[in-house]
Each structure stands twice: as C-alpha cells, then as structure tokens.
Amino acid sequence: MSRKRMGYGGVGIEALEGREAVRKRPGMWVGSTGERGLHELVFQVVGWSVNRVLAGREGGSVDVTLTYDGGVRVADDGPEVPFGAGGDSGGGLEALLTRMPAAERGGRRIAHVSPVDRAGLFVPNVLSSRLTAEVRHGGTRRVQEYARGVAGARPVATGLTAGSGTVIAFWPDAELFETTRCSFAVLAERFRQVSFLNRGLGISLTDERPAGGARAVSFRFPDGVRDFVAALDAEAGTFLPPDVIGFEHEDPRMAGTMEVALLWSGSRPEDVRGFTNSRATRQGGTHVDGFRDGVAAAVTAYARGRGLPAGDGAPRADRIGDGLTAVVSVKLDHPEYLGATRELLGNTEVRGCVGEAVREHLGRWFDEQPQRAAQIVDRILRTGHRD
Incomplete structure (x- = not known):
C-alpha cells in the first residue's frame, strides 16, 4: 500500500512503531481487552476533553454519547486547538492523535478521569476501528478521519462555525476487544464523581442504544x-x-x-x-x-x-x-x-x-x-x- 493511501506523512511514520506495539498488546495500554479496558478507552478520551474544558472558561461542559451503532462521541466546548502545529502544547490535534504522549510534566493539576496517567488520544485512536475528529477553530469547522490510528486524508474544512471545541467520535475495534458495548451505569457513576470533584464542570451522558428510546443523565455541581x-x-x-x-x-x-x-x-x-x-x-x-x-x-x-x-x-x-x-x-x-x-x-x-x-x-x-x-x-x- 502506498504511503499516500495510508495517509502517512512524517508524523505518521514516526508513530508507526508505537502504533504497532499498542495494537499488538492492547491490554498493556488499557488494562484489559474486556469491558474494563473498553471503559478505560472512553475515560482517556473524556479525560482529555475534561482537562481542555478545565483549562478554559469556568462552567464548561463535556457531552458523551453512546451512539446506536456502537460508537462513542465526546464533545467539549474547550479552548480552540488547531489540527496542525501551533497550539499551546506545541502541536495540534493531529499530533495528539498520532503520537504517544510524553511522560506527564510537573506544573499541571491534571484531572485523572481514567485510572491510567496516559490520558490522551493516541491509544484510543489506535485501538479504534475508525475515529473522526472535528475541530472548531478560527471560525471554521474542520474534520479528519482515521482508521486504526492511520489518517485517511488531511483535515477538511466543512464550513463556518461559531465558538470553539472539539468532537471525537470513535468505534472501539471489535477485532481487539471482547466486547464493544459500554456500561451506561459504570460510565455515569465515574462522570458524576468527576463532576463533583471539579466544581462547576458539566458532564452529560446520553445512550442512544436502548430500543425503547434514548436515556440520559447530566451532572453539574456548583458546590463541588x-x-x-x-x-x-x-x-x-x-x-x-x-x-x-x-x-x-x-x-x-x-x-x-x-x-x-x-x-x-x-x-x-x-x-x-x-x-x-x-x-x-x-x-x-x-x-x-x-x-x-x-x-x-x-x-x-x-x-x-x-x-x-x-x-x-x-x-x-x-x-x-x-x-x-x-x-x-x-x-x-x-x-x-x-x-x-x-x-x-x-x-x-x-x-x-x-x-x-x-x-x-x-x-x-x-x-x-x-x-x-x-x-x-x-x-x-x-x-x-x-x-
């Protein structure tokens, strides 16, 4: 397969070894290939969004949806982040999706939504059969799609937008996980706890899967x-x-x-x-x-x-x-x-x-x-x- 078709530029080639290692032994990165590891995958993405929101304005929110087709969509209204290089962290969203995060540095009061310090987007991207990343930045909405950690094409501008934020939608890889069905109760309990511990942070969870109609919970605690x-x-x-x-x-x-x-x-x-x-x-x-x-x-x-x-x-x-x-x-x-x-x-x-x-x-x-x-x-x- 050609480099162009694989979607590999310099960033992709640099991440290839890490990507292969994660896919070969997924349990080392998320704890297991069962339900616990599946939830860890969700917690890592939600943790990234939570910390973006906490770094921005007070009263921000993260909205999580368990989609009817087995995916998980995590949307936040955090500060702007570009796809390419140039963000406050020295790189944009594309780098976060394609590079193993460096060891956590001091000077940051990170909220750990997952039990693992590796809260980021690289591992969830690699362990998902597909992932779609959407960014609202500079008044423009841009979207990029991945398959098992590999970008299918460069980010595409899809129209004008107001505000800022990101949406990460991913489908855990059924070839790697014993189950791809998340527990609504487990996720809701952890999100409730995180919202308690971060005063004013809003987290919602919507489940589109039940045959009788969607169910949803929402948490925000002004007194922490x-x-x-x-x-x-x-x-x-x-x-x-x-x-x-x-x-x-x-x-x-x-x-x-x-x-x-x-x-x-x-x-x-x-x-x-x-x-x-x-x-x-x-x-x-x-x-x-x-x-x-x-x-x-x-x-x-x-x-x-x-x-x-x-x-x-x-x-x-x-x-x-x-x-x-x-x-x-x-x-x-x-x-x-x-x-x-x-x-x-x-x-x-x-x-x-x-x-x-x-x-x-x-x-x-x-x-x-x-x-x-x-x-x-x-x-x-x-x-x-x-x-």
Whole structure:
C-alpha cells in the first residue's frame, strides 16, 4: 500500500512503531481487552476533553454519547486547538492523535478521569476501528478521519462555525476487544464523581442504544465536594437537610489546592474519601492523615477552650469518626504516590498543609455555630467516656 493511501506523512511514520506495539498488546495500554479496558478507552478520551474544558472558561461542559451503532462521541466546548502545529502544547490535534504522549510534566493539576496517567488520544485512536475528529477553530469547522490510528486524508474544512471545541467520535475495534458495548451505569457513576470533584464542570451522558428510546443523565455541581458529601449523606439514609462544613484553600507549600467538606450525622460508620487530581486514593495518604490531624486538633482546642474534659491528648480517631462523612480532594502540581496502584498519596508536605487548614476552618466554624459545635464535640467526648 502506498504511503499516500495510508495517509502517512512524517508524523505518521514516526508513530508507526508505537502504533504497532499498542495494537499488538492492547491490554498493556488499557488494562484489559474486556469491558474494563473498553471503559478505560472512553475515560482517556473524556479525560482529555475534561482537562481542555478545565483549562478554559469556568462552567464548561463535556457531552458523551453512546451512539446506536456502537460508537462513542465526546464533545467539549474547550479552548480552540488547531489540527496542525501551533497550539499551546506545541502541536495540534493531529499530533495528539498520532503520537504517544510524553511522560506527564510537573506544573499541571491534571484531572485523572481514567485510572491510567496516559490520558490522551493516541491509544484510543489506535485501538479504534475508525475515529473522526472535528475541530472548531478560527471560525471554521474542520474534520479528519482515521482508521486504526492511520489518517485517511488531511483535515477538511466543512464550513463556518461559531465558538470553539472539539468532537471525537470513535468505534472501539471489535477485532481487539471482547466486547464493544459500554456500561451506561459504570460510565455515569465515574462522570458524576468527576463532576463533583471539579466544581462547576458539566458532564452529560446520553445512550442512544436502548430500543425503547434514548436515556440520559447530566451532572453539574456548583458546590463541588460540599455537594458530594451531601449526596453521600443522603445515600446513607439521612433525610434531614445536611449541615455540611466545607472550604477550598490554596497552599504554595504543597504546590496545590485542597477542597474539603465534612459533616457529622447519626452514628453510622465513618466514611472519609480521599482524592488526588480527581483520582480516588482508596488507601488514603498524607492528605487524609492531615485531615484527621486537623479535625482532632480543632475538636481538642474547642473542648479545652470551654473547660470540657478533652483528656491529656487529642480524642481518638474512632471517636471523631463516629457518624463522620468527608471528602478530602487535593490537586497537586507534583503528586507522589506510594505503591504501584497509586492509591496512597505520599507527598509529605501535604499532611501539614491540610491539617493546618482543616484545624483553622473547622475551628472557625465551631466558633460561628456554637450550638452545633457543642453537640458534635459533646458527643465525641461522651463516646470516649463510654470506652
């Protein structure tokens, strides 16, 4: 087959080796060739669009559609990106589709929609039987089509358009995947979580496949992790209006921001969830440890300031955690994880920064809400006295 017919210019030839490696062992790049790998493919494309939107104006959106013919269409209203070279990243969309992304550099608080850091377009393009990329740039709409990672032709201008954004439509390759049918429920749950963790970000999911008609969900949470904690509280069976304590704070010492929300409700088991750059850290880490430090310090200071029997040291973690629901989300320029699964944050400076901020903000809330503070602290201390 001729180079012209294959659609290979210099960029294509440079990517050939990487393309062949990805297609030969797709499970190495998306985790599996089953449903989990299929979802990873979707998460990588959605993650790219989410980070474009977060880098642009506030209140942007990403719209995902599971098409009736087995494809996935991801549309965003992010900043303009050209097809060719010249974008802020040093290259345009065509380079992103045909080159393996470089290792992630510091200085960017990337939102990880997928469990893999390789959020980009190259792997999804290579592992799709076909892909169509559409760009709104400079008042013109341009479209380019690919087959298994190879461009069929140069981008084509198809008319005038307003605004900016991209649309990536792709069809996972049935020759590589055991199934090409995505789970609406799995995708919806992850998109909901990402929207909670990125305040104001809109994500919608539409499924055109059901015979009885399309179904759709849409997520946008103006209060971010406060809304997340309120939702967790409601899911646990609380029917009273939640009294959520929350704050957002940036600390240059940890090169990042934190967003924390918590509430005490009932006497159910503790539910504290940690996230780093929108990735769940199920094993916890320094951000969660700092949160616990800060809560213990605030409770102890409040009790001692009012002559309550706080004991010789801070109340035990199990006392404080009774009925506690919390989300601790940090976004870092340089996250460091312990272990291969990246579920345990290791940045040592984060613990002190989060602990200090939680102690300060929770202590202020205690002062502003004396009746609720007394109820919370008294219950924690009484729980300790029953031991």
